[in-house]
Amino acid sequence: MSKGIWVFIELRNAKITNSSYELLSAGRKFADKLEQDFTAVLFGYNIESLTDAIAQYGVDKIILADDPKLEKYTTDAYATVLTDLIKAKQPETVFYSHSALVKDLAPRVAERLKTGVATDCIGVEISDDGQFKFTRALYAGKLFNQVYSPHARPVMATFRPNALGVEDPSGVRNVQMEKVKVQLNLENLRTLVKEILGKVQNKMDLTEAEIIVSGGRGMKASENFKLLEELAEVLGGAVGASRAAVDSGWRDHSNQVGQTGKTVSPKLYIACGISGAIQHLAGMNSSRFVVAINKDPEANIFKIADYGIVDDLFKVIPLLTEEFKKMQA
Amino acid sequence: MNIIVLLKQTFDTEAKIQLDSNNNVITDNIQYIINPYDEFALEEAIRIKEKLGDVIITVVSMGPRKVEEALRQALAMGADKSILLNDEVLFGGDEHTAAVALSQTIKQIPYDLIIGGQVAIDDGSGQVAIRVAEILDIPQVNLVTKLDVENNKLAAHRQVEVGTEVIEVFLPAMITAQKGLNEPRYPALKGIMQAKKKELKILGLADLGLTENQVGSNGANLKVISTFLPAPRNAGRILSGEISENVQELVRLLREEAKII
Numbered sequence: 001m002s003k004g005i006w007v008f009i010e011l012r013n014a015k016i017t018n019s020s021y022e023l024l025s026a027g028r029k030f031a032d033k034l035e036q037d038f039t040a041v042l043f044g045y046n047i048e049s050l051t052d053a054i055a056q057y058g059v060d061k062i063i064l065a066d067d068p069k070l071e072k073y074t075t076d077a078y079a080t081v082l083t084d085l086i087k088a089k090q091p092e093t094v095f096y097s098h099s100a101l102v103k104d105l106a107p108r109v110a111e112r113l114k115t116g117v118a119t120d121c122i123g124v125e126i127s128d129d130g131q132f133k134f135t136r137a138l139y140a141g142k143l144f145n146q147v148y149s150p151h152a153r154p155v156m157a158t159f160r161p162n163a164l165g166v167e168d169p170s171g172v173r174n175v176q177m178e179k180v181k182v183q184l185n186l187e188n189l190r191t192l193v194k195e196i197l198g199k200v201q202n203k204m205d206l207t208e209a210e211i212i213v214s215g216g217r218g219m220k221a222s223e224n225f226k227l228l229e230e231l232a233e234v235l236g237g238a239v240g241a242s243r244a245a246v247d248s249g250w251r252d253h254s255n256q257v258g259q260t261g262k263t264v265s266p267k268l269y270i271a272c273g274i275s276g277a278i279q280h281l282a283g284m285n286s287s288r289f290v291v292a293i294n295k296d297p298e299a300n301i302f303k304i305a306d307y308g309i310v311d312d313l314f315k316v317i318p319l320l321t322e323e324f325k326k327m328q329a
Numbered sequence: 330m331n332i333i334v335l336l337k338q339t340f341d342t343e344a345k346i347q348l349d350s351n352n353n354v355i356t357d358n359i360q361y362i363i364n365p366y367d368e369f370a371l372e373e374a375i376r377i378k379e380k381l382g383d384v385i386i387t388v389v390s391m392g393p394r395k396v397e398e399a400l401r402q403a404l405a406m407g408a409d410k411s412i413l414l415n416d417e418v419l420f421g422g423d424e425h426t427a428a429v430a431l432s433q434t435i436k437q438i439p440y441d442l443i444i445g446g447q448v449a450i451d452d453g454s455g456q457v458a459i460r461v462a463e464i465l466d467i468p469q470v471n472l473v474t475k476l477d478v479e480n481n482k483l484a485a486h487r488q489v490e491v492g493t494e495v496i497e498v499f500l501p502a503m504i505t506a507q508k509g510l511n512e513p514r515y516p517a518l519k520g521i522m523q524a525k526k527k528e529l530k531i532l533g534l535a536d537l538g539l540t541e542n543q544v545g546s547n548g549a550n551l552k553v554i555s556t557f558l559p560a561p562r563n564a565g566r567i568l569s570g571e572i573s574e575n576v577q578e579l580v581r582l583l584r585e586e587a588k589i590i
């Protein structure tokens with residue numbers, strides 16, 4: 001019988017991602033409930049110093065694959081090392097965060113292990129007989145379902161950022177450190193990352209933001225998004241956009257919220273000059289609170305907004321930014 | 330050069346999802362489209378054909394006979410041939426069984442490049458293309474926003490959280506299309522006429538050399554327990570005072586009532 005819960009820790013700019021801390025927080029609780037060992041798996045290069053922060057979350061074991069060949073993500077290197085580890089140690093469960101890296105990695109690993117992976121989960125619970133049950137969004141949130149893996153092991157799932165939540169570390173336990181010897185033949189790595197072009201309009205990925213200020217066609221021009229950036233800055237949030245704003249070339253597609261963009265569930269979503277088309281609502285209607293600013297009182301967005309202001313956004317947003325600044329002073 | 334495009338037919342993005350008393354999605358009055366990301370995949374294949382000339386594009390799909398409409402549209406846009414996997418036993422599985430059926434089909438045709446969408450907007454799972462690549466033992470580049478094909482080599486831009494990776498890979502390879510890759514064309518009248526004469530082959534389980542245990546719900550690892558609609562959101566409060574009052578009131582509500590700032 002395989003046992004143990006693994007979480008795959010992800011690094012971004014050499015730092016542990018917030019989503020990884022979510023996995024660490026939730027994983028410990030599940031491991032306690034199921035009375036299984038809890039293991040964090042960390043890949044990269046020169047990363048040993050990061051293990052202290054991980055240990056704070058009460059892991060029983062850290063598996064460390066520290067190797068120059070793992071410094072940059074490539075499908076083949078990561079999939080090979082991870083699959084071999086899973087085959088050797090047979091964990092019952094492996095959890096990931098739903099990131100660009102994992103979207104690429106998890107289906108590969110799952111197919112190699114002939115198991116399932118529930119992707120982009122927004123919730124998880126343990127049934128009475130000790131099975132994980134995962135909640136997923138379909139049609140970008142117009143529908144949901146719950147899935148599980150009755151037999152295939154390991155059970156694998158990837159979680160949408162903010163779905164699990166970060167908790168305070170539960171404290172260091174007796175941690176076993178296992179350093180993996182990485183054996184990779186460079187010739188077997190079929191993709192080559194030539195360079196990384198850094199061109200991100202947000203410091204934070206939209207799906208990870210707790211507050212999102214989004215703009216639509218009502219923003220009228222690219223430069224006007226500065227208003228939203230200022231507001232987002234004050235709130236510690238990120239800027240999103242409707243497809244109309246993206247298609248007008250005002251924002252990068254990575255900013256698009258909706259059925260053909262990102263599905264987000266922040267604590268607060270402020271929609272500015274967005275009418276509330278069904279494709280847009282699908283991507284944001286699981287936000288905790290929605291604020292709409294639109295000059296058209298009939299706009300669809302008001303039907304789902306918790307608070308609305310019917311007015312010209314070019315007048316409202318600067319006042320709002322000022323008001324938040326005052327509050328923080 | 331042979332390019333295969335993986336295509337799925339999905340509900341139109343305008344579709345309102347409703348459930349019947351057995352919790353099945355009601356499909357009456359639903360309009361169908363080519364999954365938008367698969368449309369980017371197809372458009373890219375057509376652009377490569379226009380650039381390189383000697384290219385055959387085969388579109389492969391799985392689903393009910395209704396999917397023939399989507400395949401005819403793909404042929405009208407510029408694909409050369411199409412294959413529909415249509416067999417009840419193939420349906421109702423998971424991403425693994427879908428990949429098994431699709432890759433078994435692809436093994437029967439020559440290919441240099443396979444392009445799919447990065448995700449289907451219905452189940453939002455984003456796994457099938459990558460699983461196909463694994464079964465066929467070819468590399469993949471996921472979430473591609475720019476693609477250059479030169480001889481037997483690809484240079485692809487891959488969208489990640491911190492920016493864009495520029496990735497090189499030799500053919501044969503799998504690419505998954507992200508928005509930004511291109512703007513799909515509309516089929517022209519001439520294309521629509523020609524599409525009627527192009528090949529649309531329908532295959533079933535027997536043609537794939539697979540057994541019932543390998544596909545559909547029999548072969549699936551993930552099982553669905555339940556399906557449900559989101560809790561409806563109700564309209565809240567419209568602030569109806571003078572502009573500066575409204576702004577102050579909004580901040581107060583967010584702080585005191587919603588308690589989120």
Ligand SMILES: Cc1cc2nc3c(=O)[nH]c(=O)nc-3n(C[C@H](O)[C@H](O)[C@H](O)COP(=O)(O)OP(=O)(O)OC[C@H]3O[C@@H](n4cnc5c(N)ncnc54)[C@H](O)[C@@H]3O)c2cc1C
Nearest residue numbers: 216217218242243244258259260261273274275280295313
């Ligand atoms: C296949 C497909 C996929 C799609 N996917 C997505 C998706 O993922 N995401 C998405 O967002 N859309 C998507 N759409 C598009 C969607 O149908 C809408 O067209 C789009 O969301 C509209 O964007 P908008 O609300 O910014 O623009 P509009 O609908 O044009 O609304 C602009 C709003 O701004 C308001 N406004 C204008 N000026 C001001 C002002 N000065 N002050 C205040 N308010 C002002 C107007 O009253 C109006 O309500 C998709 C469509 C299709 C067909």
